[in-house]
Structures are given as C-alpha cells and as structure tokens.
Amino acid sequence: MNPLNTGNFSVFSTERLILLNFNNQTAIPLQTCVIKIGSNVITQESGMPDFLRIKSLCVQVASLKNKGIRVILVTSGAVAFGRKNLKLPEKTNPVLKKQIWAANGQIALINTYQNLFADLGFAIAQILVTKEDFRDRKHYLNMKNCIEGLLSQGIIPVINENDTVAITELMFTDNDELASLTAAMINADTLILLTNVDGIYTGPPDHPDSELIHHVDSKSLDLSQYIQAGKSSFGRGGMLTKLNMAKKSANLGIRVFIANGKKEGVLDDILDGNAICTHFEPSPVKHSPKKWLAHGEQYYKGEIKINEGAKKALFSQKISSLLPVGVISFSGDFEKGDILRIIDEAGNRIGLGRAEYGIKSLTEKIGLKNQKPIIHYDYLYLFTHD
Numbered sequence: 001m002n003p004l005n006t007g008n009f010s011v012f013s014t015e016r017l018i019l020l021n022f023n024n025q026t027a028i029p030l031q032t033c034v035i036k037i038g039s040n041v042i043t044q045e046s047g048m049p050d051f052l053r054i055k056s057l058c059v060q061v062a063s064l065k066n067k068g069i070r071v072i073l074v075t076s077g078a079v080a081f082g083r084k085n086l087k088l089p090e091k092t093n094p095v096l097k098k099q100i101w102a103a104n105g106q107i108a109l110i111n112t113y114q115n116l117f118a119d120l121g122f123a124i125a126q127i128l129v130t131k132e133d134f135r136d137r138k139h140y141l142n143m144k145n146c147i148e149g150l151l152s153q154g155i156i157p158v159i160n161e162n163d164t165v166a167i168t169e170l171m172f173t174d175n176d177e178l179a180s181l182t183a184a185m186i187n188a189d190t191l192i193l194l195t196n197v198d199g200i201y202t203g204p205p206d207h208p209d210s211e212l213i214h215h216v217d218s219k220s221l222d223l224s225q226y227i228q229a230g231k232s233s234f235g236r237g238g239m240l241t242k243l244n245m246a247k248k249s250a251n252l253g254i255r256v257f258i259a260n261g262k263k264e265g266v267l268d269d270i271l272d273g274n275a276i277c278t279h280f281e282p283s284p285v286k287h288s289p290k291k292w293l294a295h296g297e298q299y300y301k302g303e304i305k306i307n308e309g310a311k312k313a314l315f316s317q318k319i320s321s322l323l324p325v326g327v328i329s330f331s332g333d334f335e336k337g338d339i340l341r342i343i344d345e346a347g348n349r350i351g352l353g354r355a356e357y358g359i360k361s362l363t364e365k366i367g368l369k370n371q372k373p374i375i376h377y378d379y380l381y382l383f384t385h386d
C-alpha cells in the first residue's frame, strides 16, 4: 500500500481497496459512496441545464466505478429542467407548478444521465422516492434490497424525490436529507454533497472575511451560527440542512464531504486528497438498525416516558435494553416493529427505538420486573450527538 497523495487527507489504494485517511487517523475504506448533486450544480446561472457539467460529473463517477467503488447518485434538477421546458401561467398554484415541472423535467434529467452513462459503458436505474418509503422497516428493507441488487449488477442507481406526490408534510427537507437517509440505508462509508460553493464558510461564502471550514469532528463548535438563512437560486434546503445531515451521517460513522460540484475534477480531487472542501470526520460505525432509527424521528408511532434509573442504564457504558420496569407511561397507538420515541421524566426527548411488542402487551408489563425488553439494545438509538 502506498500513499498516493498527502494533503489534509491522504489516499491509499490496493488493487481492490481504496482507503481515505484524514490527518493520519485510522484509514477508512472507500467502497460505497452516495453522491448528491444539487440543482445549482447542474444548472447554469440562467437556469438552463448545464450539460457539460453533468457530463463531467458522469465521467468522474465512471472513473470511481472503474476503481471498483459502488456509487449511488442522488440528483436534484427535475424542477429546474421542467421550469426551462414549460412556461406556465403566472397564476398557476405554486405547488402544482412544482409538480408539473418535476413530472416533466425528471424525464429530461434521467435521459441525460442515461445517455451520458451509456456512452461510458454503464447502465443506470431510476428510483423516485417519498418520505413514506423510509417509514416502516419492511418497506425500508425492500428499497435497500433493490438498491443492493442494482449495485451488484454494476448498475448506477439514480435517485430523486418523487416531487409529483411528495408535497408538504410528505416532503424531505431536501435531497440532502434523502442522500443522508440513503447513505445510512445502504451502509455507505462516504457521502459527498456537491453544491455550488466549496463547503461551509464562517460567513457568507462571497464575503472576503469568510473562511472555509476544512475539517469538522464531534468536538467542533456548532457551525449553524455561520449559516445564512437564504439559499442559492435553485436549491431548496440551503446549507443548514447540509450541515445537519452531514453531522448526523458522521455520527453514524459515515465520512462526509461538502464540496463544489461546479469545480472541474472535484470527485477526483476528493479521492486524491486535494479537494478544497469541508470534511466531516466520522464517529465509529453504528449498526444498520440504529442508522434506520437515527432518521426515524418523524415516523414514531408511540412515545414512552422512562424513569431516571432506566435513563441512567441506557446512557451507561453497559449494553442495556429498555425494560418495562423503567417505563412510567406511554402514549400513541403502536405495534411490534413500530418506532417509539423515548422521553425522560422531564419530557426531554432522549432517543428512539423499535417496539418489541405493541400497546396491549406493554399495558400488561409496564412497571413489572423480569419482563422482555420493550426496546432491544440493537434497536435503540440515543440522541447523544444530534
């Protein structure tokens, strides 16, 4: 193994394995990577699709594929493509406008990727999802199996939100959230969020006093103070969602880069350790069910209040499941397999878990000793770093 390059982070490669190493800490393999491409990356300032940029990104993705890396693309752009294709009357309802543009623009967007990747020798598959698809564990596993099936055939999954049905509460905050959920779902080791700036700055990116933050880890200051509320011309969520999703993913053990997709060769630079970007150091990798739970707060079906003793046990170094003896009360209508939110006596949210049984059994067991856990440790996620 030879270091190929040393900048802030270095890259080691063997024939089959590429390792990224930041500041000489433990090297992490780069085997499965989710790359999110923002609307602004693939559109010009005029709003017209930037086909040269898309082509360049496809060439770089193909190069990652040729190195044996499994790549999943999450791409925005349907609305931006549709908006340029179809002029709609001013008075059209804004939600309907977005649905029409997305329904129309997604065709051109996916065709563009399909043609470009075909020229590079790769097949792609389109996956359009809504938040609901991440709701229950069975549905989630079906989607995961499909993506893994595609990857095993060498096919590049190209994912976008199904904007025609995903409106209001059914929407992801934006595709950064979708990319981060996808990375957790398929146990990716790396998540790359490509946008139109180099990363997170200490102020507005175009301000001369603003500095790029190169490295973030669990000990870093809260960066949300630096983020401006506004977002770029075609984006939805803005930099704050990127920061939140990057932190959450890093906490699950996924290495994250926020980088400038408009820069020529950005993916190659990340791989070579030369990218000017914001890098999030990953924590130790969490088990898959915990990753599913980490993103499950919007989907919980019931809430469980636990006593101080139970809280102490859950946060201790010992591996502890949540037993009915520590449960004070519960609410909601849940069954075995549903997500539960855990709160402490003061009402603070402290974690999420998967119910081992439903309300009928919990009613019988609540407060009793020697009962089967209501949440098994393997299906317990505590909010320690969120």
Ligand SMILES: Nc1ncnc2c1ncn2[C@@H]1O[C@H](COP(=O)(O)OP(=O)(O)O)[C@@H](O)[C@H]1O
Pocket: 037, 038, 039, 040, 041, 194, 195, 196, 197, 199, 200, 201, 202, 203, 204, 205, 226, 227, 228, 229, 230, 231, 232, 233, 234, 235, 236, 237, 238, 239
């Ligand atoms: N502190 C900051 N550092 C970097 N970018 C910031 C910051 N605060 C706000 N932004 C804005 O966030 C934008 C990127 O987010 P967004 O518009 O959602 O892009 P995308 O379409 O790539 O998802 C940048 O163009 C920038 O204007």
Ligand SMILES: N[C@@H](CCC(=O)OP(=O)(O)O)C(=O)O
Pocket: 037, 038, 039, 040, 075, 076, 077, 078, 079, 080, 102, 160, 161, 163, 173, 174, 175, 176, 234, 235, 236, 237, 238
């Ligand atoms: N699903 C939408 C993208 C929404 C979105 O999150 O956009 P962005 O903030 O540019 O990643 C579309 O394809 O237009």
